[in-house]
Amino acid sequence: MFKGFSRFLQRPGERLKTLFGAESAQASENTRPTRRVLPRDEHDVSRRDLSENALKVLYRLNNAGYDAYLVGGCIRDSLLGNRPKDFDVATAATPDEVRQLFRNSRIIGRRFRIVHVRFGREVIEVTTFRGRHGEEDGGNHSQQSDEGLLLRDNVWGSVEEDAIRRDFTVNALYYSVSDFSIHDWTGGLQDLDDRILRLIGDPETRYREDPVRMLRAARFAAKLDFSLAAETEAPIRELAPLLLQIPPARLFEEVLKLFLSGHAVQSFRVLRELGLFAMLFPESDEALQALPWAEALVEQALANTDTRLAEDRPVTPAFLFAALLWPCVTQRTAQVAHEQDLPEVPAQQAAAQQVISRQLQHTSIPKRFSMPMRDIWELQQQLPRRRGRRVFQTLEHPRFRAAYDFLLLREEAGELTPGLGQWWTRFQDADESEQHQLMAEVDGGHPAGNSGKPRRRRPRKRRRNPNRSTPPTLDE
Ligand code: ATP
Ligand code: MG
Numbered sequence: 463m464f465k466g467f468s469r470f471l472q473r474p475g476e477r478l479k480t481l482f483g484a485e486s487a488q489a490s491e492n493t494r495p496t497r498r499v500l501p502r503d504e505h506d507v508s509r510r511d512l513s514e515n516a517l518k519v520l521y522r523l524n525n526a527g528y529d530a531y532l533v534g535g536c537i538r539d540s541l542l543g544n545r546p547k548d549f550d551v552a553t554a555a556t557p558d559e560v561r562q563l564f565r566n567s568r569i570i571g572r573r574f575r576i577v578h579v580r581f582g583r584e585v586i587e588v589t590t591f592r593g594r595h596g597e598e599d600g601g602n603h604s605q606q607s608d609e610g611l612l613l614r615d616n617v618w619g620s621v622e623e624d625a626i627r628r629d630f631t632v633n634a635l636y637y638s639v640s641d642f643s644i645h646d647w648t649g650g651l652q653d654l655d656d657r658i659l660r661l662i663g664d665p666e667t668r669y670r671e672d673p674v675r676m677l678r679a680a681r682f683a684a685k686l687d688f689s690l691a692a693e694t695e696a697p698i699r700e701l702a703p704l705l706l707q708i709p710p711a712r713l714f715e716e717v718l719k720l721f722l723s724g725h726a727v728q729s730f731r732v733l734r735e736l737g738l739f740a741m742l743f744p745e746s747d748e749a750l751q752a753l754p755w756a757e758a759l760v761e762q763a764l765a766n767t768d769t770r771l772a773e774d775r776p777v778t779p780a781f782l783f784a785a786l787l788w789p790c791v792t793q794r795t796a797q798v799a800h801e802q803d804l805p806e807v808p809a810q811q812a813a814a815q816q817v818i819s820r821q822l823q824h825t826s827i828p829k830r831f832s833m834p835m836r837d838i839w840e841l842q843q844q845l846p847r848r849r850g851r852r853v854f855q856t857l858e859h860p861r862f863r864a865a866y867d868f869l870l871l872r873e874e875a876g877e878l879t880p881g882l883g884q885w886w887t888r889f890q891d892a893d894e895s896e897q898h899q900l901m902a903e904v905d906g907g908h909p910a911g912n913s914g915k916p917r918r919r920r921p922r923k924r925r926r927n928p929n930r931s932t933p934p935t936l937d938e
Contacts, residue, residue, distance in 0.1 A: 501641070591619050724771040746760070791813050
């Protein structure tokens with residue numbers, strides 16, 4: 463597993479001492495970090511494992527006289543022997559200077575200006591070295607709220623200043639294409655060796671600057687199977703509510719990274735453990751505690767997502783959100799049906815609406831995902847109805863497959879007694895005569911019948927004439 467780092471691992475302590483001298487650096491904003499250089503023959507990150515396009519960007523920047531490195535997840539993951547997801551470049555060139563060097567580039571972001579250099583489908587993210595913010599520029603390029611939240615961070619600096627502005631030590635390793643060495647300013651190599659995720663600088667200050675770093679801590683701990691350094695973990699539970707200040711659109715993106723990158727189950731566990739899940743999905747968090755099957759349902763949905771990704775099969779945020787919010791929908795449906803005396807279908811529609819609008823205060827859910835999510839929920843009420851033409855309408859619904867998978871999930875989690883799922887499994891593959899036989903089974907009241915629930919019609923309440931104050935008499 464530790465392909466890139468293996469040589470380093472064989473003699474970790476020794477190697478570190480002889481190569482770099484003293485103890486592991488703990489850079490803080492007040493101390494000038496010392497650089498440690500891992501020469502090419504001391505690591506296994508080969509140019510063959512790196513993106514050709516990212517290397518092109520480095521060479522062109524270097525040739526134009528700008529210092530430039532590969533940095534972040536790509537170097538961390540390469541050292542761990544994993545295939546990097548994307549490639550990030552840090553450089554001394556300003557966004558405008560980068561823009562001028564690459565025709566295929568554009569500047570994005572306001573809060574954090576960066577340049578995207580596009581090569582077909584691959585995008586290389588080029589970031590100018592960040593410096594210390596706040597002091598010299600009178601707030602023109604950086605801006606912080608009274609609570610310490612970094613509203614803008616566009617002050618340029620040197621590579622060592624850039625290193626200590628990054629989040630975790632293992633994310634602050636710089637690969638140079640001039641001699642293929644790796645530069646470490648914050649003790650990241652040692653932490654990588656020890657499998658520790660450590661926030662750079664004073665944790666509380668860094669979380670206040672950007673509370674999303676708490677989510678990133680959970681995500682990387684889950685993805686890399688690293689432990690959090692004690693001082694990195696300590697403030698999280700108390701500071702978790704700072705996430706409520708983050709725009710829902712940004713949190714939506716983070717949720718996708720947490721749950722659609724192949725480590726969803728572990729991310730979910732770490733998030734709950736750290737008290738962060740409740741800041742993203744407050745209502746689900748409550749429902750998870752109230753409903754005995756809810757945790758199994760969410761975990762199973764996440765496990766299926768991880769499996770699908772491992773098999774290179776598609777996954778959709780619609781299904782993910784459908785599962786994460788389903789426990790709230792069922793809870794609210796019962797409540798609405800009771801309070802407003804509504805039948806189940808409109809009660810669930812109203813409940814779904816409420817659940818979505820509350821969730822939107824925390825994470826956005828773009829319409830292209832919330833619409834199919836609602837379909838998946840609504841079809842849960844159609845799936846038990848297997849008489850007449852309706853059954854074929856359900857089968858032909860564009861969201862049938864997702865809804866059927868969702869039904870299996872509910873049965874597996876113990877929300878429903880198994881039976882209905884199997885009926886649909888058979889029905890999908892059946893020929894016409896078998897289909898009619900299966901439908902007849904339903905009419906005959908076979909066990910496959912009603913998702914384990916007896917079919918029950920609510921007696922309709924007679925509406926009272928609202929203009930009348932006396933109770934209706936029997937002969938009315
Ligand atoms: P991956 O791409 O595998 O999810 P990554 O570490 O590359 O992981 P990115 O979001 O691509 O993560 O960010 C690239 C780098 O930018 C990080 O490694 C880190 O050095 C820095 N970075 C990203 N977000 C933050 C942040 N909120 N605060 C400080 N530094 C950050
Ligand atoms: Mg990255």
